[in-house]
Amino acid sequence: MNTFKLTFTLNGEVTEVLAEPSEMLVDILREKMYLTGAKKGCGKGECGACTVIMNGEAVNSCMIPAMKAMGAVVETIEGIGNKDKLHPLQESFINEGAIQCGYCTPGVIMSAKALLDKNLDPSNDEIKEAIAGNICRCTGYVKIVNAVMSASQKIKG
Amino acid sequence: MFQEYYMAESVSDALSFLNKGPGDAVIIAGGTDLLLDLHEGKKRTKSLVDITRIPELKNLSMEDGIIKIGAAVTHAQVAESELIWANAPALAMAAKKVGSLQIRNIATVVGNIINAQPAADTAVALTALGAKVTIADTSGTRDVHIDQLYEDVGKSRVDCRRELVTEVIIPAHEQNQSSYFVRLEQRKALALPMLNIAVMVSLEKGQQRFEWVRIAMAPVGPGPMRATNAERILKGTEIDDEIITKAAYEAAAQANPRDSDLRGSREYRLQVLPALVKRCIKTAVAQVVNKG
Amino acid sequence: MKTFNVVGKNIKRNDALEKATGKAMFSTDMNIPGMLYAKVLRSPHAHALIKSIDTSQAEKIPGVKGIATWGNTPRELFNTSATMTFTVPSMEPVLDQYIFDKVVRYVGDEVAAVAAISEKVAAEALKHIKVEYELLPAVFDPLEAMKPEAPIIHECHAGKNIPAEIVKFGMGDIEKGFAESDIIFEDVFKLPIQKQAQLETQAALAQVGSDGGITVWSTTQTPHPSRMIISKIFSTPQSKIRVLNPPYVGGGFGVRIGLSAKAEPIAVALSKLTGKPVKIVYTREEDFTSSDTRHGGYVWVKLGCKNDGTFQAMELKSALNAGAYCSFSGETPGVLGAMGLAVYRMEHMSYYGHSVYTNFTPSGAMRGFGNPQAMFAIEAAVDTIAERIGMDPLELRLKNIIQVGDNWCLPYTCGSTGLAECVEKAAKVIGWERRGTLNEPGSKILRGIGMGVGTHCSNAWPFCVDYDNAIITVQQDGSILLAVGVPDIGTGTSTTLPQLAAEAIGVEMSQVNMTFGDTLTTPFDIGSHASRTLYAAGTAVVAAGNDVRKQILEYAAVVMKIALERLDITKGIIHISGSNEAESCEGSGICRSGEESMTHISVRELVYHAHLRNKQFIGIGRTIPPNSPPWHAHFYEVEVDTETGMVKVVKVAAAHDVGKAVNPMIVEGQIEGGVLMGVGYATSEEIKISAKGKPLHTSYHKYLLPTAMDAPEIHAIIVESNDPSGPYGAKGVGECGMVLSAAAIGNAVYDATGIRFNEIPLTPERVYKRLQENKK
Numbered sequence A: 001m002n003t004f005k006l007t008f009t010l011n012g013e014v015t016e017v018l019a020e021p022s023e024m025l026v027d028i029l030r031e032k033m034y035l036t037g038a039k040k041g042c043g044k045g046e047c048g049a050c051t052v053i054m055n056g057e058a059v060n061s062c063m064i065p066a067m068k069a070m071g072a073v074v075e076t077i078e079g080i081g082n083k084d085k086l087h088p089l090q091e092s093f094i095n096e097g098a099i100q101c102g103y104c105t106p107g108v109i110m111s112a113k114a115l116l117d118k119n120l121d122p123s124n125d126e127i128k129e130a131i132a133g134n135i136c137r138c139t140g141y142v143k144i145v146n147a148v149m150s151a152s153q154k155i156k157g
Numbered sequence B: 001m002f003q004e005y006y007m008a009e010s011v012s013d014a015l016s017f018l019n020k021g022p023g024d025a026v027i028i029a030g031g032t033d034l035l036l037d038l039h040e041g042k043k044r045t046k047s048l049v050d051i052t053r054i055p056e057l058k059n060l061s062m063e064d065g066i067i068k069i070g071a072a073v074t075h076a077q078v079a080e081s082e083l084i085w086a087n088a089p090a091l092a093m094a095a096k097k098v099g100s101l102q103i104r105n106i107a108t109v110v111g112n113i114i115n116a117q118p119a120a121d122t123a124v125a126l127t128a129l130g131a132k133v134t135i136a137d138t139s140g141t142r143d144v145h146i147d148q149l150y151e152d153v154g155k156s157r158v159d160c161r162r163e164l165v166t167e168v169i170i171p172a173h174e175q176n177q178s179s180y181f182v183r184l185e186q187r188k189a190l191a192l193p194m195l196n197i198a199v200m201v202s203l204e205k206g207q208q209r210f211e212w213v214r215i216a217m218a219p220v221g222p223g224p225m226r227a228t229n230a231e232r233i234l235k236g237t238e239i240d241d242e243i244i245t246k247a248a249y250e251a252a253a254q255a256n257p258r259d260s261d262l263r264g265s266r267e268y269r270l271q272v273l274p275a276l277v278k279r280c281i282k283t284a285v286a287q288v289v290n291k292g
Numbered sequence C: 001m002k003t004f005n006v007v008g009k010n011i012k013r014n015d016a017l018e019k020a021t022g023k024a025m026f027s028t029d030m031n032i033p034g035m036l037y038a039k040v041l042r043s044p045h046a047h048a049l050i051k052s053i054d055t056s057q058a059e060k061i062p063g064v065k066g067i068a069t070w071g072n073t074p075r076e077l078f079n080t081s082a083t084m085t086f087t088v089p090s091m092e093p094v095l096d097q098y099i100f101d102k103v104v105r106y107v108g109d110e111v112a113a114v115a116a117i118s119e120k121v122a123a124e125a126l127k128h129i130k131v132e133y134e135l136l137p138a139v140f141d142p143l144e145a146m147k148p149e150a151p152i153i154h155e156c157h158a159g160k161n162i163p164a165e166i167v168k169f170g171m172g173d174i175e176k177g178f179a180e181s182d183i184i185f186e187d188v189f190k191l192p193i194q195k196q197a198q199l200e201t202q203a204a205l206a207q208v209g210s211d212g213g214i215t216v217w218s219t220t221q222t223p224h225p226s227r228m229i230i231s232k233i234f235s236t237p238q239s240k241i242r243v244l245n246p247p248y249v250g251g252g253f254g255v256r257i258g259l260s261a262k263a264e265p266i267a268v269a270l271s272k273l274t275g276k277p278v279k280i281v282y283t284r285e286e287d288f289t290s291s292d293t294r295h296g297g298y299v300w301v302k303l304g305c306k307n308d309g310t311f312q313a314m315e316l317k318s319a320l321n322a323g324a325y326c327s328f329s330g331e332t333p334g335v336l337g338a339m340g341l342a343v344y345r346m347e348h349m350s351y352y353g354h355s356v357y358t359n360f361t362p363s364g365a366m367r368g369f370g371n372p373q374a375m376f377a378i379e380a381a382v383d384t385i386a387e388r389i390g391m392d393p394l395e396l397r398l399k400n401i402i403q404v405g406d407n408w409c410l411p412y413t414c415g416s417t418g419l420a421e422c423v424e425k426a427a428k429v430i431g432w433e434r435r436g437t438l439n440e441p442g443s444k445i446l447r448g449i450g451m452g453v454g455t456h457c458s459n460a461w462p463f464c465v466d467y468d469n470a471i472i473t474v475q476q477d478g479s480i481l482l483a484v485g486v487p488d489i490g491t492g493t494s495t496t497l498p499q500l501a502a503e504a505i506g507v508e509m510s511q512v513n514m515t516f517g518d519t520l521t522t523p524f525d526i527g528s529h530a531s532r533t534l535y536a537a538g539t540a541v542v543a544a545g546n547d548v549r550k551q552i553l554e555y556a557a558v559v560m561k562i563a564l565e566r567l568d569i570t571k572g573i574i575h576i577s578g579s580n581e582a583e584s585c586e587g588s589g590i591c592r593s594g595e596e597s598m599t600h601i602s603v604r605e606l607v608y609h610a611h612l613r614n615k616q617f618i619g620i621g622r623t624i625p626p627n628s629p630p631w632h633a634h635f636y637e638v639e640v641d642t643e644t645g646m647v648k649v650v651k652v653a654a655a656h657d658v659g660k661a662v663n664p665m666i667v668e669g670q671i672e673g674g675v676l677m678g679v680g681y682a683t684s685e686e687i688k689i690s691a692k693g694k695p696l697h698t699s700y701h702k703y704l705l706p707t708a709m710d711a712p713e714i715h716a717i718i719v720e721s722n723d724p725s726g727p728y729g730a731k732g733v734g735e736c737g738m739v740l741s742a743a744a745i746g747n748a749v750y751d752a753t754g755i756r757f758n759e760i761p762l763t764p765e766r767v768y769k770r771l772q773e774n775k776k
């Protein structure tokens, strides 16, 4: 086996973990780091439940072979806020009823965060485009789009 | 799936890795096609050579009217590039249509071409734009016109176990030129197209006549297909509805789509194709006119 | 009107924080030491005999710990759906499945399963299991499958390949009704196979203890019935089995009412074989091919009407595609008929419907449960009649809809209806008056507006056994633990049920915690389905809350020396009713000193007072909840591109009479989600099948459920009719958003194009073809 030491910055901390070349980032996060926030809804890039932010861009972590994460800066839902200090997106998702079963939620929030990190004034259509790779079967997206919108207002202050 | 993953540092590094072994290494860019093919057993390999960290392949630039897009450039970069919107809009439009943002953030334009799926969005746009790809092997580089790139469905003439495409080259639009891309899709995101059409128009002075028109359509054959008969009809003619309509039907006459259980029958696609070609040509013309 | 402190408020969901921070646990997240991973070998054939299975090569692979086949697993018949635990006598549940059988009946049917140290090893092992099949003829269309020459999929007593019973009911004299009608519309409609496509695939983790006790963490929507099924399969007493959600479930929509496909029994079987915990997570493809779908099939409708618009008679028939195993194929045709015939008032009605086995993925429960299929046909009939008699379809509906007290075909009464209000409000939002003026002549994009009205249930009774229990235990510190056996599949029950409890007792929401989705910590409940959780389990919660409240007040009356009738509890304070805003007396020490002039005491202090005197307050709610119709009116505005056939839903106004919105934000969410699922049903979602029976739409990429970019503008409108039977007036809502989309979108497309589509989804190709034919 070509097991190697994967070094990357995970939620602000330099992290080392043994990985195999054919392992995908989502499995490393979920199985080895016990960060189960990123979900696996398809394993093929088709649902966005596994979305994390890598080097500033939203990516499907199920499509990222371990080596692509080498040296990268990776953010997951666990890293953007916690119960004492929520990210404004987490706050508005909670306040505005944008969460139902919650299985898509970490992925949607990460996609939305990648958007707001670049664009604090998104239009409805821009929000929809940014989260179109995140399937949500519960909400009809109405409250999700509203929550992203109000988070952007909140961040702008 | 594979045992070794090599992050190449330069083009020559990648080529020498590819060529050192018995041909069981293969290039990976974004991996959005390759990883699925490997996962499903459609392809097999021992080693992958990742080219996305090679600095010279990250180039997206324009010089002397030539746009160059390196092999590590993603769909998202193209779709957000003002340079591309201004000088080759059909490509930006096509790149914006690929999959989802997460896919576009890692998938490359060059990978889209090489993977040679009949409906590859940017490949269709690039065909209308008259693009060339630069292929490097251990003996040097050569440019191949995109029209000449396809052998069959899923097969390009690039041997990604031996060769490497370093970039795509597109002539930027002149003042009298523009391009447009339309897509017939069953869903606004995460959907492969039922049909995609790209058109580039070059108008004569005064904007009353076509100088020439290039029309690419897919999936109506093994790779993006040029509607050569339609192009011939339009060449040098006065711009009017009638001739555009005629050309659009001529394009359909040349197309040869297959019946697909997932993405529409041959018959349906042939029937709606003219309307899409027309929309494309008309909008491209209007864009030139709007430039003034 | 009664004012509420907790009910009717947009209280933040109890589960939202965990879910927003990625901390919420789902079955797929479970991980326990020593756990093995399972993978399933599935049939590539639509119908075949298994002549032999050779697992010897697979067993030799390092890391493989056990392989289950029909040879070493229980030969106990069951039904993956909860129907086997709650079919009402004299009906008999259909038991037609083994964990693994010697016959495979659809592409994706289970053949064997491997447990190994990793998913990768298990997947590799599958490739080394050799199976010899003898192919059998297969059939895929329900009408074909009823023909004498069709292969027998299961022996059936009701008719060729007809599972369970043929459902027949009605009232009046249908022939007479049609004879008295001036106008009759009759047609047949064809429905596609839709998939729940919930985000979390089927999953289970099973652990079998050395005493034979079984623990299963899984994605089930019905922990208690699932436990009954597992108990039967493995001949283990229910009391030695624990089934629980971990505690969250990534959506349900009906796909796991009962077992999560076969995730639970496969995990348990492998755990028994290997002596280790075994986890199984279906791939997305397996979820598509091998877990229940919505019934496709055929619905016939015949509607008779007087020239003045009075409905006289309706005849409804259905033949639904059951797929290869029964699941809920006995109940679905029944609910299709019952809901379809419950919307309009008329004297004469009849229904005849059933399912038919085919060699395809089993159909089971999915949001709406037959109702969307019925309404697609019925609402087309109503619009057509309206056009023929020259009446506004909105007026025609208002004229004929059921009113409180009307005689109807259901065995319970219509105790409330806000349907007329729904129609009025939603019509206003959509701008119904614009209908007919939307298109310029010669326009290539045609616009149209269509509507539909309907009802649903708030509970599963009388369609199945249905009773509810709730236990409220007041803890020594005054915090309150509510135990209910329903899960929270995302619909917010872990928030709304505590709301009801808080309201009933008179405490703050923050004082109530809930245990749910766990057979060990909760009393029996049939689970989350049938739009029933809030309504039905809610009646038990309110009963338990009232019980506790009574106990508290009785005790308080003695302590406070105030007559029981004079006491009330508000926001956690027991006080003399009518006395203004109860002030907190907490910490005042009054209760301990037993002062004479006590006027207030907090529940917290009273409870501790009781504790020190050997008393605890435990409220029990045991109810047999009734049923009640929620009502809804949906309006859709669509655009049809005549050059491509593309249908785009632009705007939706969906008004729902939910009785009482216990948490309006959650109610809106249910409506919005249902509407979009319905838009998918009407326009793009379908699992098609190859000539050899292979499902073609087996991934999120191929199966076209709407993305955010496809979502129209949706206006969810809440109407409250305050139902006399529901908890604080509430009725069901969970499924309702989904019921009318196909019906109303079909009518909108007709309004736009003048073409009536009897088949969905309205794919561009289907629409384009008819537009072309129409031109000729």
Ligand SMILES: Cc1cc2nc3c(=O)[nH]c(=O)nc-3n(C[C@@H](O)[C@@H](O)[C@H](O)COP(=O)(O)OP(=O)(O)OC[C@H]3O[C@@H](n4cnc5c(N)ncnc54)[C@H](O)[C@@H]3O)c2cc1C
Pocket: A044, A045, A046, B026, B027, B028, B029, B030, B031, B032, B033, B034, B035, B051, B071, B097, B098, B099, B100, B103, B106, B107, B108, B109, B110, B111, B112, B113, B114, B115, B119, B120, B121, B122, B158, B159, B160, B163, B164, B165, B166, B190, B191, B192, B193, C701
């Ligand atoms: C969910 C999903 C949705 C999608 N939707 C669309 C869509 O709407 N439209 C569309 O057109 N495509 C779509 N795709 C496919 C699209 O992502 C790919 O075609 C992508 O552009 C390929 O680029 P890549 O960098 O990922 O290529 P890779 O997968 O890395 O490579 C593809 C092939 O090209 C070879 N290759 C790559 N780069 C080079 C090079 N420089 N030199 C030589 N060989 C090379 C590889 O060896 C491989 O054989 C979708 C994919 C997914 C997973």
Ligand code: FES
Pocket: A039, A040, A041, A042, A043, A044, A045, A046, A047, A048, A049, A050, A051, A060, A061, A062, A063
């Ligand atoms: S799990 Fe990665 S996109 Fe679905």
Ligand code: FES
Pocket: A098, A099, A100, A101, A102, A103, A104, A105, A135, A136, A137, A138, A139, C199, C250, C251, C490
């Ligand atoms: S909340 Fe359930 S899938 Fe989005």
